[in-house]
Amino acid sequence: MSENIENIPNNEANSNQESSEASRRKFLKFGVLAAGLTVVGGGLQKAFSDDTKKDTSGKKVKVMTTDGKLMEVDVSHIKPAAHCCSSSKESREGIPGKKFVMVIDLSRCKDALKCQKACQKHHLLPEQDKWLKVFKMQETEETAPYWMPKPCLHCDKPPCVKVCPVDATFKRSDGIVLIDNERCIGCRFCMAACPYSTRVFNWEEPKVPEAFANATYSPETSVPRKKGTVEKCDFCPDMLRQGKLPHCVAACPNGVYYFGNRNEDMVTNGDETVSLSQLLKDKAGYRYLEALGTEPSVYYLPPANRIFPFKDREVEGEKPKENTEKKG
Amino acid sequence: MRDIIKPKNDAESIEMLHKFNQDMLPHKFGKLGKAWVVFLLIVIAFGLYNYTKQLRFGLSVTGLGDTVSWGIYISNFVFFVAISLVGSLITAVLRLLGISWRSPITRIAEVIAVASIVFAGLIIIVDMGRPDRLLNMFMYGRIQSPIVWDVIVVMTYMSISVLFLYFPLLPGIAYCRDHLKNIPKWQKWMYKFLALNWQNRRGQYELVKKAETILAIMIIPVALSIHTVTSWLFETTFRPGWDSTNFGAYFVSGAFMLGAGGVVCAMYILLRFNPKFNQYITFKHFDRMGRLLVLLSLIYFYFTVNEYMMPGYKMKGDEAAHLTELFAGKYAFMFWGVQIVGMIIPICLLFFKRFRKPFPMFIISICVIVGAWFKRFLIVIPTMLHPFLPMQEITEASKVYNPTLPEWSITAASLAGATLIITLFVRYFPIISIWELAEERGVDHDLIYEHLND
Structure with missing residues (x-):
């Protein structure tokens, strides 16, 4: 039973889709599933945070199995599904035939931070460690600022991978740069080498929710997180293996993120599926700090149509905006 | 401090050998020496506690964060690697150049090198x-x-340095084995074990000399490599301030200067605590080391100008913010302090003979060493x-870097540890190589082989 449950965020952007393209269908399946599972969210949250062992609470929730059956179970019996468990060796090989790319349309980003929220939640990250950062950027004093979400750019010539002394961080055939936290020695050379401030370090023993403490570690999930090692955005390869979109892409209400396979020249933001090359051409796509020669897999579309006057975030970096781990 | 006396005949030579041996024989520390060891042990113990x-x-427990992910541990590592270069400079470079006054200070330099490279690791x-x-x-x-x-x-350099220290030390250890009475059993055993059955034979000396020549040639490229590669740890990244083709030469020249300063400092302390040494480490040695230090400092000055002046002239994009912070921002006081007190003033003073005397040299060397530590910071x-x-x-905390007490304490412990190795070496082994000194003074080889261990 428990294996059938996915803890997927409620997602308006994806809930009412009727797919037409075949390439899209796969991605969107999970959106429908997400809608069905919305009701479970609250119960799962409880299961995450409340680990007292009781037999039955008497409180029932409805959950949906992966084959679409609606079931009713006792709250106390709900356990979060094990993350997918590609072994360290499997994780080093990419998904065959894929070359994942992301396009971030800066003209659409309104700092909703739903992407970050989903990311923090699914990777069980604490408030202070953000794999996905949304920067407030401003070229000059005369120009209006804009928001720039920045995941790991998964460079094709990754400076971080080059300097790793133990092959703990590696580049896969599908373009993803991953970290094996069971091999990382914590020298932090990759953090010094990365020009994009992408990598974060587990300075202390990470607080792993009890439900995940005994999960089998996989570089594709980074769960459970490990003290003294480096981690970063991983493009959610566990989701990709299931043919689903990364959490940030799925969560964005503004269609900022396009994600897809460069080999097919197709990217989708959940709402629309477009040709990658056409999109980059039409909207003058570029890559961040291209001059460094790192060849990122993440493209940006320029921040046209900036909001003016610019609405700043409430208190930059101070007020906890989300802490999904222990809610409820 | 007397002038160097050369022996006129065999009898004088033998007498000189005996005197050297007596003077160099390691002996128990006085109160001050013991207090020094206890002090170092306390610093180390506190560091170990913090390391647990x-x-x-x-x-x-450190002040490190995702922004400043390398802090004083790394800068201290660079400091250790830098100071360890002196072993190759004094022992190998001066040896291959045939500089005659080096003998009394080669072992000091080698001990500093070994102790620092161990703690770098x-x-x-x-x-x-x-x-x-x-x-x-x-x-x-x-x-x-x-x-x-x-x-x-680093491991290659460590191995070569240990051998370079050890081989010429064999006659000295053998002398301690045969002549030190009333010492604890473990000490006797240590000398016996470490002397490798040294018998003062001609063949043994010839082997040692051959090994020394090979090591002297080997150690120079390895020594240049350790600090060049250490500079590459930074240079291989894109970051402003590290993205410099000048880094290798800049690091190596700085290391030579620091190493020479380290030797001067150790020379002075040795003299201060064992007046017998003033017949061996003389004014001449301070004068020569002063000249060497000023030469090395000038080379370092040259690369420093290259490192900061040209990027400072251009003030290119990201580089500008970094340089402004150094020249006029938060780190300006430290930056100019290090350049002026740790480099400019030593250079200016050392041009004058009156500052190439032991005490002024000691003060200058302290400025150089402390300056070099903060330079690496x-x-x-x-x-x-x-x-x-x-x-x-x-988080706000990771936008700044303030090393914490545990971090300082562990760093201090590493410095104390290296100092303790040097201190204990002086306590248990002859710090000046007797046979090499005798050779330098013109004592015949055969007499050395025959009478060194009398």
Whole structure:
């Protein structure tokens, strides 16, 4: 039973889709599933945070199995599904035939931070460690600022991978740069080498929710997180293996993120599926700090149509905006 | 401090050998020496205590964060690697150049080199997030990583340095084995074990000399490599301040200057606590070391100008923010202090003979050493504080870097540890190579072989 449950965020952007393209269908399946599972969210949250062992609470929730059956179970019996468990060796090989790319349309980003929220939640990250950062950027004093979400750019010539002394961080055939936290020695050379401030370090023993403490570690999930090692955005390869979109892409209400396979020249933001090359051409796509020669897999579309006057975030970096781990 | 006396005949030569032996024989420390050792042990113990804390709670006990992910552990590592270069300079370079006055100070330089390179290795393990996975370096080492290069050259340098210290020391250990009475059993055993059955035979000396020549030639490229590769740890990144083609030469020249300062400092302390040494480490040695130090400082000055003046002239984009912080910002006081007190003033003073006397030289060497430590702080930390992307979406704590007490304590312990090795070496071994000194003074080889161990 428990294996059938996915803890997927409620997602308006994806809930009412009727797919037409075949390439899209796969991605969107999970959106429908997400809608069905919305009701479970609250119960799962409880299961995450409340680990007292009781037999039955008497409180029932409805959950949906992966084959679409609606079931009713006792709250106390709900356990979060094990993350997918590609072994360290499997994780080093990419998904065959894929070359994942992301396009971030800066003209659409309104700092909703739903992407970050989903990311923090699914990777069980604490408030202070953000794999996905949304920067407030401003070229000059005369120009209006804009928001720039920045995941790991998964460079094709990754400076971080080059300097790793133990092959703990590696580049896969599908373009993803991953970290094996069971091999990382914590020298932090990759953090010094990365020009994009992408990598974060587990300075202390990470607080792993009890439900995940005994999960089998996989570089594709980074769960459970490990003290003294480096981690970063991983493009959610566990989701990709299931043919689903990364959490940030799925969560964005503004269609900022396009994600897809460069080999097919197709990217989708959940709402629309477009040709990658056409999109980059039409909207003058570029890559961040291209001059460094790192060849990122993440493209940006320029921040046209900036909001003016610019609405700043409430208190930059101070007020906890989300802490999904222990809610409820 | 007397002038150097050369023996006129065999009888004088033998007498000189005996006198050398008597003077060099290690002996128990006085009160001050003991207090010094206790002080070092306390510093080390406190550092070890804090390291256990770090092992338990992770690197969170340090002031490091995701922005400044390399801090004083790394700058201290660079300092250790730098000062260890002196072993190759004094022992190998001066030896191959046939500089005649080097004998009394070669061993001092080698001990400093060995002690620092050992602690360079240890402090880098302290900096690791997962020291328990140290063996991964050997199991999964990838040759394209500069860290692997560094591990290789540091271990090679350590091995060569230990041998370079050890081989010429054999006659000295044998002398201690045969002549030190009333010493504890373990000490006797140590001398016996370490002397490798040294019998003062001609063949043994010839082997040692041959080995020394080979090591002297080997150690120079390896010594240049250790510090060049250490500079590459930074230079291989894109970061402003590290992205410099000048880095290798800049690091090596700085290291030679620091190393010479270290030797001067040790020379003075030795003299101060064992007046017998003033017949061996003379005014002449301070004068010559002063000249050497001023030459090395000028070379370093040249590369420093290259390192900061040209980027400072252009003030290119990201580089500008970093340089402004150094020249006129938060780190300006430290930056100019290090340049002026740690380099300019020593150069100016050492031009004058009156400052190439023991005490002024000692003060100057302290300025050089302390300046060099903070110089390395300035190489590592301000650059980390200037990432390409703005410092947003991180905690306030990780936007600044303030080393914590455990961090300082562990760093201090490493410095104390290296000092303790040097101190204990002086306590248990002859710090000046008697046979090499005798050769330098013109004592016949045969007389040395025959009478050194009388």
